[in-house]
Amino acid sequence: MTRPTHEQLAERLRAAYSQGAVPPLRDGLDPVDADGAYAVQEINTRFWEAQGRRIVGRKAGLTAKAVQAQLGVDQPDFGVLFEDMRVVDGGTLDQSVCLQPKAEAEIAFVLAADLPSPDTTAEQVAAAVGTVHAAIEIVDSRIADWKITFADTVADNGSSAFFVLAEEGKALAGLDLEGAAMTMTFGDRVVSTGIGAAALGNPLNAAAWLARTLAARGEPLKAGDVLLAGALGPMAALTPGDRVEVLIEGIGRCSFTYAKG
Numbered sequence: 001m002t003r004p005t006h007e008q009l010a011e012r013l014r015a016a017y018s019q020g021a022v023p024p025l026r027d028g029l030d031p032v033d034a035d036g037a038y039a040v041q042e043i044n045t046r047f048w049e050a051q052g053r054r055i056v057g058r059k060a061g062l063t064a065k066a067v068q069a070q071l072g073v074d075q076p077d078f079g080v081l082f083e084d085m086r087v088v089d090g091g092t093l094d095q096s097v098c099l100q101p102k103a104e105a106e107i108a109f110v111l112a113a114d115l116p117s118p119d120t121t122a123e124q125v126a127a128a129v130g131t132v133h134a135a136i137e138i139v140d141s142r143i144a145d146w147k148i149t150f151a152d153t154v155a156d157n158g159s160s161a162f163f164v165l166a167e168e169g170k171a172l173a174g175l176d177l178e179g180a181a182m183t184m185t186f187g188d189r190v191v192s193t194g195i196g197a198a199a200l201g202n203p204l205n206a207a208a209w210l211a212r213t214l215a216a217r218g219e220p221l222k223a224g225d226v227l228l229a230g231a232l233g234p235m236a237a238l239t240p241g242d243r244v245e246v247l248i249e250g251i252g253r254c255s256f257t258y259a260k261g
Contacts, residue, residue, distance in 0.1 A: 001027070003027065003028055004027060004028040005028070006028075006036060006039045006040050006043060007043060008028070009025055009028045009029065009040045009155060010040045010043035010044045010047070010155075012025070013025075013040070013044060013142050013155060013156055014044060014047065016099070016142035017099075017142065020099065021099050021100065021141065021142055021143060021144040021145075022142060022143065022144060023143070023144055024143055024144075024147055024148065024149065024152050025040075025143070025151065025152050025155055026149070029149075029151040029152070029155060030151060031071075031072065031149035031150060031151050031152075032072055032073060032149070032150050032151060033151045034073075034150070034151070034154065036151065036155075037150070037151040037152075037154035037155040038154055038155075040154075040155035041079070041080070041154060041155055041156075041157055041158075044157065045080050045157070048082065053082045053083070053084060054082060054083045055080055055081065055082060055083075056081050056082065056083045056086070056224075056225065056226050057081040057221075057225040057226030057227055057228070058078050058079065058080060058081060058210055058214065058221065058225065058226075058227060058228075059078060059079045059080075059081055059137060059158055059160055059163070059227075059228035060076050060077075060078055060199075060206045060207070060209065060210045060227070060228065060229055060230045061076060061077045061078065061079065061139075061153065061158045061159065061160075061230065061231075062075070062076045062077050062150075062153075062230075063076045063198070063199045063200045063206045063229070063230030063231065064198055064199075064230070064231065071148070071149060071150045071153075072149075072150065073150045075209075076200070076206065076209055076210075076230065077150065077153060077154045077158055078158055078210055078213060078214070079154075079157040079158025079159070079160040080157055080158075080160070081160070081163060081226055081228070085160065085161065085162045085163055086162070086163060086164070086165070087138070087162050087163065087164045087256050088164075088167075088256075089164055089165065089166055089167040089254045089255065089256070090167075090254075090255055090256065091164075091256055091257070092256065092257045092258075092259055093138060093162055093256050093257070093258050093259075094259075094260065095238075095240045095258055095259060095260060096260070098138070098140050098161060098238070098258075099140055099141070099142065100140060100141060100145075100146065100237075101138050101139065101140040101161060101162075101237070101238045101258070102138070102139050102140070102235040102236060102237045102238060103136055103137070103138055103139075103184065103235060103236055103238055103244050103258075104136070104137050104139060104184075104192070104231040104232075104233070104234070104235040104236075105134075105135070105136060105182045105184045105192060105194065105231065105232050105233060105246040105248065106135045106136070106137050106199070106203075106228050106229060106230060106231055106232060107132065107133070107134070107135065107177060107180065107196060107199065107203040107229050107232065107248060107251060108132070108133045108134075108135035108163075108165055108226060108227060108228050108229065109125070109129045109130075109131070109132055109133075109172075109203070109207055109226075109227045109229065110129070110130050110131045110133065110165075110169060110224070110225070110226055110227075111128050111129060111130060111221060111222065111223050111224060111225045111227065112128060112129065112130030112131075112223055113127070113128040113130075113223050114128070114220060114221065114222045114223055115128050115211040115215065115220060115221040115222075116215055116220040117211075117212075117215055117220075118212050118215040118216040119212065120208050120211035120212050120215065121208055122202065122204040122205050122207070122208040124208070124211075125204050125207045125208045125211060126172055126204055128223075129172045129207075130169070130223075131169025131170060131171065131172075132169060132170050132171070132172050132175055132177075132251060133165045133166045133168075133169045133170075133251070133252060133254070134165075134166040134246055134247070134248040134251050134252040134253055134254045135163060135164060135165050135166065135228055135246070135254060136163065136164040136184075136244060136246050136254055136255075136256065137160070137162075137163050137228050137231070138161045138162040138163065138164075138238070138256075139158075139159045139160060139161060139235060140159065140160075140161035140162075141153070141156060141159045142156050143156060143159075163226075163228060164254050164255070164256050165226065165254065166251075166252040166253060166254035167254070168252060169252075170251060170252065175250060175251060176196070176250055177196045177202055177203050177204060177251075178195070178196045178197045178201070178202045179195065179196060179197070180195065180196040180232075180248050180249055180250050180251055181193070181194075181195055181248070181249045182194045182195060182196070182232040182233055182246065182247070182248045182249075183246070183247050184233065184236065184244065184245070184246045184247075185244070185245050185247075186236065186238075186239075186242045186243065186244055187242065187243055191236040192233040192234045192235070192236050193233050194231070194232035194233025194234070195232060195233075196232060196248075198230070198231065198232045198233060199229050199230035199231070199232060200230065203229035203230065204229075206229040206230045207227050207229050210227060210229075232248070238258045239258070240258060240259055240260070241257075241258070241259055242257070242258045243255065243256075243257045243258075244256055244257070244258065
């Protein structure tokens with residue numbers, strides 16, 4: 001059987017958004033083929049940009065060591081955030097545009113300065129941060145039943161779908177990012193708890209990894225970019241009607257409802 005090209009894998013993933021999830025991409029990507037997976041992601045990023053979608057930032061994923069071990073890798077991954085992926089704080093996410101979505105709580109940064117260096121440190125990220133926000137990432141796999149490898153999720157834009165930022169951001173100075181306790185509720189039910197240190201020890205570490213990685217690829221982070229720095233606790237599967245709220249102590253809260261549009 002002829003091995004599919006990166007272009008063919010990219011097309012397969014694009015079709016899944018409207019036609020339904022597809023089997024894992026193992027006929028074309030080895031499970032830990034980072035270069036091939038990012039090549040597929042890049043093809044779709046350029047395709048969507050050509051369709052008029054605008055990049056507004058990046059997300060870091062696999063920032064928890066336990067999840068890295070589960071997928072057999074020793075590094076995080078990243079995906080692209082497009083403007084049309086943003087759900088307004090307190091708004092509604094239309095269930096018809098999702099396949100098998102899950103929500104996870106994160107700390108997000110909005111940059112006030114560029115981060116052009118492939119040697120960016122967490123301290124340099126801190127100096128570049130304009131505001132810090134409580135955030136929710138709605139992840140959604142185009143791979144059937146979430147049976148993903150590292151290569152599957154990377155090729156699939158980091159299994160990204162939508163995101164919510166707290167409308168109010170805070171200055172970084174004085175915030176305890178590592179110790180910030182997180183609670184995510186669906187209605188009155190607590191579905192996930194965690195802490196800022198879950199994201200590579202500190203969300204600034206995750207952001208620095210992202211800045212270094214993208215600068216080395218010639219796509220440095222810039223002022224105005226939104227950075228999702230990784231999950232603070234376990235993700236939870238969404239059911240129509242769920243009202244999702246995240247509270248991160250000392251940082252803020254945000255919410256959305258998953259329902260018919």
